[in-house]
Every structure is written in C-alpha cells, then in structure tokens.
Amino acid sequence: MSDTKNVTLPTIAMLGAGSMGRAILSGLTAPGVTVSGGIRVTNRSKARAAELAGIPGVTAYATEHDGDANRLAVDGAELVIVAVKPGMVPDLLREIADSLTPGAIVVSVAAGVTITTFESLLPPSVVVVRSMPNTPAVVGKAVTGISPGNRSEPDDLALVRALFETVGEVVEVPESQLDALSTISGSGPAYVFLLVEALTAAAIEKGFTPEQARTLVNGTFLGASELLVASGEDPAELRRRVTSPNGTTERAIAVLSEADLPSLFTRATTAALTRAQELAAQ
Numbered sequence: 406m407s408d409t410k411n412v413t414l415p416t417i418a419m420l421g422a423g424s425m426g427r428a429i430l431s432g433l434t435a436p437g438v439t440v441s442g443g444i445r446v447t448n449r450s451k452a453r454a455a456e457l458a459g460i461p462g463v464t465a466y467a468t469e470h471d472g473d474a475n476r477l478a479v480d481g482a483e484l485v486i487v488a489v490k491p492g493m494v495p496d497l498l499r500e501i502a503d504s505l506t507p508g509a510i511v512v513s514v515a516a517g518v519t520i521t522t523f524e525s526l527l528p529p530s531v532v533v534v535r536s537m538p539n540t541p542a543v544v545g546k547a548v549t550g551i552s553p554g555n556r557s558e559p560d561d562l563a564l565v566r567a568l569f570e571t572v573g574e575v576v577e578v579p580e581s582q583l584d585a586l587s588t589i590s591g592s593g594p595a596y597v598f599l600l601v602e603a604l605t606a607a608a609i610e611k612g613f614t615p616e617q618a619r620t621l622v623n624g625t626f627l628g629a630s631e632l633l634v635a636s637g638e639d640p641a642e643l644r645r646r647v648t649s650p651n652g653t654t655e656r657a658i659a660v661l662s663e664a665d666l667p668s669l670f671t672r673a674t675t676a677a678l679t680r681a682q683e684l685a686a687q
C-alpha cells in the first residue's frame with residue numbers, strides 16, 4: 406500500500422497527466438513518499454495544469470500555454486515518466502532529447518512502444534526502462550510490470566521498482582513479455598469493470614434499485630477478491646465452496662460455462678496483444 410511506504414525518490418518529471426499519469430501521481434504524493442527535488446507534471450490543457458498545480462510538491466506546465474513545457478520539466482529531472490498516448494511518444498522524445506540530464510532514467514508507461522524506439526530517439530547518456538502499470542494505482546493497488554532497457558543497471562531498475570511500489574506491487578519481466586503482461590494486468594481492470602457492469606444490470610433486471618445493485622455487486626467483487634488473496638486458496642476451490650451440489654449456483658455456472666470463458670479470454674488477450682504489436686510498428 407502506498408501509505409505504508411517510507412521512500413525517497415529523486416526529482417521527477419511526469420510528461421502527460423491523463424488517467425495513468427494522475428494515477429501514478431496519487432502514489433507519488435501519498436504520505437511517506439518524499440520526492441526530494443519535487444515533481445514536475447506536464448499536460449496539454451491549462452485547466453488541468455492549474456488543477457495539478459494545487460497538489461503540494463507539484464509544479465505543473467501546460468503545453469498549450471508554453472511550447473517549452475516538456476523541455477522545462479525534464480531539465481534537471483532524474484526520473485522522467487512518459488505517460489502520453491503511444492502515437493505521441495516519438496514526437497515527444499524528439500522534443501525533449503536535448504534537454505534531458507545525462508544519467509536520467511526515462512520510464513515509459515506507453516503500451517506497445519518498444520525500448521528500441523525509445524533508445525533510438527534519445528541520447529546514449531540516458532537510461533530507458535519500460536513499464537506497464539494499471540489504474541488501481543489510484544488506490545495503491547496497482548500491479549506494474551517493469552522491463553530493463555539495454556543501458557539500464559540494476560540500481561536504475563531498483564529505483565523504478567521503488568517508484569512503482571508507491572502505487573502497489575511490481576513484477577519484473579523481460580521486454581519480450583511486457584505486451585503479454587499488459588493484456589492481463591494493464592487492460593485487466595477493464596475486464597473486471599465489464600463484469601461488474603453486466604452483473605449490476607442483471608441485479609437491476611431482478612428488481613433491485615441501482616443503489617442496492619451497486620452495494621450487492623461491488624461488495625461481492627471486493628469480498629471475493631479479499632477472500633481469494635487472504636486465503637491463498639485456488640479460485641476453483643473457492644468457487645466449488647459456493648456451488649452446492651444440485652443447488653442454485655450450479656445452474657448459473659452451467660449457463661456461464663456455455664460461453665467458454667477460457668477461450669473467450671484467450672481471444673480477448675490475443676486481440677490486445679495484436680494491437681500492442683500494431684502500436685509498436687507505428
């Protein structure tokens with residue numbers, strides 16, 4: 406959890422403050438986390454920059470207001486987090502390349518964009534690390550994959566691990582596995598929310614008010630997740646304990662099994678992987 410950490414990080418520049426950038430920012434501004442040289446954040450709009458500038462320890466710049474915003478933010482920063490859309494990454498890297506501090510670590514969160522692309526557009530004096538976080542970072546429950554670049558040393562990777570541990574758990578994988586990891590944990594919260602939406606709709610169809618449906622469904626997802634993690638048991642065994650022989654759950658599971666969920670998730674994650682490969686080729 407973010408609020409149990411006592412960690413000190415060097416000066417950080419966060420380029421892009423959308424869903425993911427702000428989720429990471431919530432960990433960096435949590436109690437127990439000290440960012441010694443402060444956090445510089447850039448995004449496109451002035452309105453959001455004004456909002457971000459209200460967070461203690463954050464200096465915010467809007468690119469629509471100041472064409473030098475990204476260059477100013479990275480100047481002197483030791484950790485530079487690239488959190489813009491994948492298609493914007495090459496132009497952004499060309500823009501900041503000459504302003505980066507030698508020895509800085511550039512941390513990508515962009516889906517699909519390879520370490521080779523980063524390293525080819527940046528000076529050899531900077532280090533690249535690729536990552537794939539997820540939005541539960543907002544509540545300190547992210548799972549983040551990190552992969553070393555060709556020039557990163559163990560200390561660099563340890564610093565990036567500490568950065569992402571401010572928002573949850575970290576798993577190190579070779580870059581060859583990072584797109585696959587993204588199809589599971591990067592996109593995964595969306596799969597869970599889709600299931601929540603569907604079960605909520607079913608609850609409302611059964612006559613519950615939207616508020617009752619939210620309590621029933623959100624509570625069930627939270628309770629089941631906590632039971633899964635706290636017990637350490639196999640989910641199939643936990644499912645079996647809900648499914649009384651010849652009972653009600655058995656009928657529901659029989660219907661859900663008609664959809665062949667394992668094959669559906671294999672197809673879904675393969676589609677996400679194909680998209681990551683398309684983004685890498687752009």
Ligand SMILES: NC(=O)C1=CN([C@@H]2O[C@H](COP(=O)(O)OP(=O)(O)OC[C@H]3O[C@@H](n4cnc5c(N)ncnc54)[C@H](O)[C@@H]3O)[C@@H](O)[C@H]2O)C=CC1
Pocket residue numbers: 420421422423424425426447448449450468475488489490491493497514515516537538539540591
């Ligand atoms: N949303 C998610 O769950 C996850 C997203 N990612 C990655 O994070 C990155 C950002 O995604 P989201 O936050 O979802 O997108 P988003 O569209 O919410 O945010 C993009 C941000 O970039 C800013 N921006 C655009 N051009 C800029 C520029 N030239 N300089 C500085 N800032 C600029 C925008 O103002 C906005 O704040 C993507 O590369 C995505 O692949 C990775 C893991 C999970």
Ligand SMILES: O=C(O)[C@@H]1CCC=N1
Pocket residue numbers: 516587591592
């Ligand atoms: O959908 C996307 O492309 C990003 C990467 C993983 C989650 N969101």
